[in-house]
Amino acid sequence: MEILSYMEKYDYEQMVVCQDKQSGLKAIIVIHDTTLGPALGGLRMWNYDSEDAAIEDALRLGRGMTYKNAAAGLNLGGGKTVIIGDPRKDKNEAMFRALGRFIQGLNGRYITAEDVGTTVEDMDIIHEETDFVTGISPAFGSSGNPSPVTAYGVYKGMKATAKHAFGSDSLEGKTIAVQGVGNVAYSLCEHLHEEGANLIVTDINKEAVQRAVEAFGAKAVDPDDIIGVDCDIFAPCALGAVINDQTLPKLKAKMVAGSANNQLLDDKHGDILFERGIVYAPDYVINAGGVINVADELLGYNHERAMKKVEGLYDSLLSIYEISKRDNIPTYKAADRLAEERIESMKNTRSTFLQNGKHALSRR
Numbered sequence: 001m002e003i004l005s006y007m008e009k010y011d012y013e014q015m016v017v018c019q020d021k022q023s024g025l026k027a028i029i030v031i032h033d034t035t036l037g038p039a040l041g042g043l044r045m046w047n048y049d050s051e052d053a054a055i056e057d058a059l060r061l062g063r064g065m066t067y068k069n070a071a072a073g074l075n076l077g078g079g080k081t082v083i084i085g086d087p088r089k090d091k092n093e094a095m096f097r098a099l100g101r102f103i104q105g106l107n108g109r110y111i112t113a114e115d116v117g118t119t120v121e122d123m124d125i126i127h128e129e130t131d132f133v134t135g136i137s138p139a140f141g142s143s144g145n146p147s148p149v150t151a152y153g154v155y156k157g158m159k160a161t162a163k164h165a166f167g168s169d170s171l172e173g174k175t176i177a178v179q180g181v182g183n184v185a186y187s188l189c190e191h192l193h194e195e196g197a198n199l200i201v202t203d204i205n206k207e208a209v210q211r212a213v214e215a216f217g218a219k220a221v222d223p224d225d226i227i228g229v230d231c232d233i234f235a236p237c238a239l240g241a242v243i244n245d246q247t248l249p250k251l252k253a254k255m256v257a258g259s260a261n262n263q264l265l266d267d268k269h270g271d272i273l274f275e276r277g278i279v280y281a282p283d284y285v286i287n288a289g290g291v292i293n294v295a296d297e298l299l300g301y302n303h304e305r306a307m308k309k310v311e312g313l314y315d316s317l318l319s320i321y322e323i324s325k326r327d328n329i330p331t332y333k334a335a336d337r338l339a340e341e342r343i344e345s346m347k348n349t350r351s352t353f354l355q356n357g358k359h360a361l362s363r364r
């Protein structure tokens with residue numbers, strides 16, 4: 001890919017390519033935009049098919065974090081890191097220590113946390129080398145694993161979306177197709193099961209499927225079949241770009257609401273959902289619970305305060321649906337507009353002259 005042209009098109013600030021031969025670390029850190037504050041975004045470890053695929057994923061995810069943090073009202077910019085490798089086979093301590101040193105070298109421009117393929121234990125190792133990591137063990141006064149909080153936010157957001165799509169926020173008796181039952185989705189299924197929803201699940205990991213079948217009486221289907229099952233709600237909770245030209249014709253759900261980042265392959269797929277009357281919960285709004293939770297660490301972690309903000313995702317989504325209805329625009333566009341307006345308004349504030357972060361006359 002033409003990296004610099006892509007970065008120019010979407011106005012990225014920085015991409016750092018990290019290599020450490022001894023530990024096998026091959027990582028890409030992307031900082032998209034720091035207008036609102038340091039870039040906070042998770043660390044994904046995935047067995048990418050190619051370096052290009054990893055770079056593209058890091059770039060897309062980093063930009064998504066700018067929008068997520070802005071829409072969530074956080075004073076944080078957006079960034080992301082990916083490590084190329086199989087999280088089940090290729091992890092070692094030195095790899096995360098090496099990455100921690102690269103992150104420390106950015107001097108606070110980027111702060112990391114968990115994403116697909118990484119755990120609290122990995123963050124604890126990174127923490128040996130840098131302060132710029134969140135989601136570490138609660139023993140350090142940190143917030144721990146963000147996944148259950150992300151799941152709670154998705155659950156609340158799903159209820160708000162159901163209110164808009166079906167006229168009631170009850171999920172009792174609704175059939176919900178869940179794609180990927182990993183950390184976030186398992187916890188989401190607990191909430192949905194408790195409320196009386198019928199679950200259909202899939203995963204490329206058979207053990208994850210079995211766990212959900214046993215715990216929630218979920219029906220299991222093959223990964224290729226999940227998109228076309230008869231259901232009320234499709235919940236993408238695996239990887240990105242699942243709403244695309246191939247999957248859209250098969251989709252039977254009335255709404256799409258899940259934890260996955262970058263669910264739309266392209267904006268045009270959000271337009272098609274809107275034209276078909278399928279309510280789409282903008283991914284970076286509904287899945288912001290985790291980042292809201294880890295961001296609270298920067299203030300001195302307070303669980304109640306963080307959860308109160310996560311509860312607010314219900315109303316944030318209702319406001320987005322209101323704008324979408326009023327202005328007859330797709331929901332993803334309504335969300336983008338809110339995020340972009342916040343960033344633009346702060347750009348102006350940031351342009352006020354300060355010398356080394358201080359008032360110009362502060363040496364007197």
Ligand SMILES: NC(=O)c1ccc[n+]([C@@H]2O[C@H](COP(=O)([O-])OP(=O)(O)OC[C@H]3O[C@@H](n4cnc5c(N)ncnc54)[C@H](O)[C@@H]3O)[C@@H](O)[C@H]2O)c1
Binds near residue numbers: 147148287
């Ligand atoms: N962890 C968080 O707090 C958080 C916060 C916001 C967004 N997200 C996003 O939510 C999604 C899930 O994150 P997670 O932390 O639960 O990750 P995870 O790795 O625990 O779970 C993802 C699951 O998806 C499965 N999967 C991958 N490809 C699949 C496919 N093609 N079909 C079916 N299943 C597939 C994996 O086997 C895994 O079980 C990701 O897109 C992530 O970026 C996570």
Ligand SMILES: CC(C)C[C@H](N)C(=O)O
Binds near residue numbers: 040042043112290
């Ligand atoms: C900061 C982390 C909790 C980020 C999370 N993986 C997300 O995509 O929002």
